[in-house]
Amino acid sequence: ATLTIQTQKPVAKVSPMLYGLMTEEINYSYDGGLYAEMVRNRAMTEDGREPRHWFLVENGNSQASISIDRLTGPSEALSRSLEVNVQKADPNNQAGVLNDGYWGMAVRPDTVYKGSFYAKAAATDMGPVTVSLVNNNTGKAVATATVPELTGSWQKHEFTLKTGSDVEASAANHLVITVGHAGTMWLELVSLFPPTYKDTPNGNRSDLMEKMAGMHPTFLRLPGGNFLEGDHVYERYDWKTTIGPQVDRPTHPSPWGYQSSDGLGLLEFLEWCEDLKIQPVLAVYAGYSMRQEHVEPGPALEPYVQDALDEIEYVSGSTSTKWGAVRAKDGHPNPFPLTYVEIGNEDWFDRSGSYDGRYAQFYQAIKQKYPQLQLIATTPVKSVRPDVIDDHYYRRATEFYNDVHHYDKTDRNGPKIFVGEWATREGSPTPNFGSALGDAAWMTGMERNSDVIVMASYAPLLTNVNPGGMQWETDLIGYDALNSYGSPSYYAQAMFAGHIGTEVLASDLTGANPRLFYSVTADPSKGILYLKMVNATSTAQPVDVKLDGGSVASSGTLISLSAHSTQETNSISDPKRIVPVESQINGLGANFTHNIPAYSIEVLELKTK
Ligand code: AHR
Numbered sequence: 001a002t003l004t005i006q007t008q009k010p011v012a013k014v015s016p017m018l019y020g021l022m023t024e025e026i027n028y029s030y031d032g033g034l035y036a037e038m039v040r041n042r043a044m045t046e047d048g049r050e051p052r053h054w055f056l057v058e059n060g061n062s063q064a065s066i067s068i069d070r071l072t073g074p075s076e077a078l079s080r081s082l083e084v085n086v087q088k089a090d091p092n093n094q095a096g097v098l099n100d101g102y103w104g105m106a107v108r109p110d111t112v113y114k115g116s117f118y119a120k121a122a123a124t125d126m127g128p129v130t131v132s133l134v135n136n137n138t139g140k141a142v143a144t145a146t147v148p149e150l151t152g153s154w155q156k157h158e159f160t161l162k163t164g165s166d167v168e169a170s171a172a173n174h175l176v177i178t179v180g181h182a183g184t185m186w187l188e189l190v191s192l193f194p195p196t197y198k199d200t201p202n203g204n205r206s207d208l209m210e211k212m213a214g215m216h217p218t219f220l221r222l223p224g225g226n227f228l229e230g231d232h233v234y235e236r237y238d239w240k241t242t243i244g245p246q247v248d249r250p251t252h253p254s255p256w257g258y259q260s261s262d263g264l265g266l267l268e269f270l271e272w273c274e275d276l277k278i279q280p281v282l283a284v285y286a287g288y289s290m291r292q293e294h295v296e297p298g299p300a301l302e303p304y305v306q307d308a309l310d311e312i313e314y315v316s317g318s319t320s321t322k323w324g325a326v327r328a329k330d331g332h333p334n335p336f337p338l339t340y341v342e343i344g345n346e347d348w349f350d351r352s353g354s355y356d357g358r359y360a361q362f363y364q365a366i367k368q369k370y371p372q373l374q375l376i377a378t379t380p381v382k383s384v385r386p387d388v389i390d391d392h393y394y395r396r397a398t399e400f401y402n403d404v405h406h407y408d409k410t411d412r413n414g415p416k417i418f419v420g421e422w423a424t425r426e427g428s429p430t431p432n433f434g435s436a437l438g439d440a441a442w443m444t445g446m447e448r449n450s451d452v453i454v455m456a457s458y459a460p461l462l463t464n465v466n467p468g469g470m471q472w473e474t475d476l477i478g479y480d481a482l483n484s485y486g487s488p489s490y491y492a493q494a495m496f497a498g499h500i501g502t503e504v505l506a507s508d509l510t511g512a513n514p515r516l517f518y519s520v521t522a523d524p525s526k527g528i529l530y531l532k533m534v535n536a537t538s539t540a541q542p543v544d545v546k547l548d549g550g551s552v553a554s555s556g557t558l559i560s561l562s563a564h565s566t567q568e569t570n571s572i573s574d575p576k577r578i579v580p581v582e583s584q585i586n587g588l589g590a591n592f593t594h595n596i597p598a599y600s601i602e603v604l605e606l607k608t609k
Helices: 030-034 206-213 266-276 299-316 322-329 355-369 397-402 433-448 488-498
Strands: 002-013 019-022 054-058 063-069 081-088 095-099 112-121 129-135 141-147 155-162 173-179 183-193 219-222 279-284 340-343 374-377 388-395 416-424 453-458 462-464 477-479 484-486 503-510 516-523 528-535 541-548 556-562 581-585 591-596 600-607
Touching: 002 516, 002 528, 019 488, 030 206, 030 462, 054 063, 063 095, 081 095, 095 129, 112 129, 129 155, 173 183, 206 266, 206 477, 206 484, 219 266, 219 453, 266 279, 266 299, 279 299, 299 322, 299 340, 299 355, 340 355, 340 416, 355 374, 374 416, 388 397, 397 433, 416 433, 433 453, 433 488, 433 516, 433 528, 433 600, 484 488, 488 556, 488 600, 528 541, 528 591, 591 600
Parallel strands: 002 541, 019 219, 019 453, 219 279, 279 340, 340 374, 374 388, 388 416, 416 453, 462 477
Antiparallel strands: 002 503, 054 095, 063 081, 081 183, 095 173, 112 155, 112 183, 129 141, 129 173, 141 155, 477 484, 503 516, 516 528, 528 600, 541 591, 556 581, 556 600
């Protein structure tokens, strides 16, 4: 095969925001994932016959019972609690409850865990409360704290648990809360956090934040996905219920089959963006929920349009605005940057055909107040011309191979494109190398067309790999309570996003196997040419590279990701089986031959001269 590159002939500008992240509460992405909270069902809002994830503890001859009390809680939003009735206990035979966490609780040596709960007791004296992290297998406490005696009214109590140097890192732990005297106590919003990313209170897991940073993203599309819409209008992402003190957040059902704590609420999403130095792409609820419920355009839709305007103000307004001032009160006076707002999610599912009217109503109201914002439509509309259309692709590798020229002929005078969800779906829970090849091939097509594709984000991003933790297969990053890993697709994306120029160069590939894909971009200000090649075949492919109009230094950097088969993959127990390998390559110049190994994804970083 021969690849000719015209080094002096840029044919398109690369979008500076091409690669980003897409996220929602699916697969225990936040609760049981990124959001570092260790206590599951902390607000007692997961309904069930028994209080879910809370179990009775009766040491020695103590006796107790537990139930959900729906009539008392510390706030209007959290108006229920866990009632713990201790019939018999003494300081050496304590009784109470335990929480089993999100498939365990990760504990590490020499680590401080910060906890709190809201509680009250019936008039009787129950003595101090003992809080411990206990190893599931030994039954031994790895850290213990004491909280002073509870009073008859709701109060927040804080505690600190510190592990010693002899504790082994393990996810097999649970939290125990007990008392040494008979009586009744009520518990609500029981919380325990390990050290978080940048030590932010109520913050995120460091390993997952670091993995996301490693993808070199430029934006975060939030908060969904289906999570934005909810199954019903009343279960939509109602952002106003996700801000402010945790005790004022009622929690809500995610359409993915579990309750969302909303501990990671709108402000935490924005702070996540700030931590990664990226922009939010804010999706606003647009009056459609997944069980074919829609709000008619016109007066009925107005409150939802107003909610979106308020949300934009909360994100980007100064402190002199109503919602900017609320954000300041919530702890973040500085407004966040905002360029793109998406109106709804996948509204092609709305069989009523109401999206055209709904989009137009949101568009006019938002543009009137914020003319600078770029407004994304989730499917083509006729009433107004959207700035951007969001296209979604969930495919097999072969489908992506066969469609890499999808956007080559797209009208450059029409709306821009946001590939807001895409993935090769081969492998579970996380994509295998065959998926990474499909992804990489597709990314070469997106890069070549990144004058019209302004942004792209793989979905879903995260999955908890424990049984029952995943609702959607093929997710970029997998984890349990203790560890996390990147799939081959994760590394392919990190390689592509971390090595991209500012312009696409004219090029031509002849005599190549149809399963060989490539992209050429350059950054003239850095004097770098990035050549990406994807060999999705089982044999090595030699490519003669001819540079027309310039040359490159004789040595360059090669980053290579390869596998023995399409089925080879990374997993929680084998996390680094397939990772990029960096090396120096020599013998480069205006003409050189590069042999791309079987099943490999490569980036050549070349210095132009
Ligand atoms: O990414 C999983 C789901 O796929 C998203 O929630 C939805 O937008 C799409 O159908």
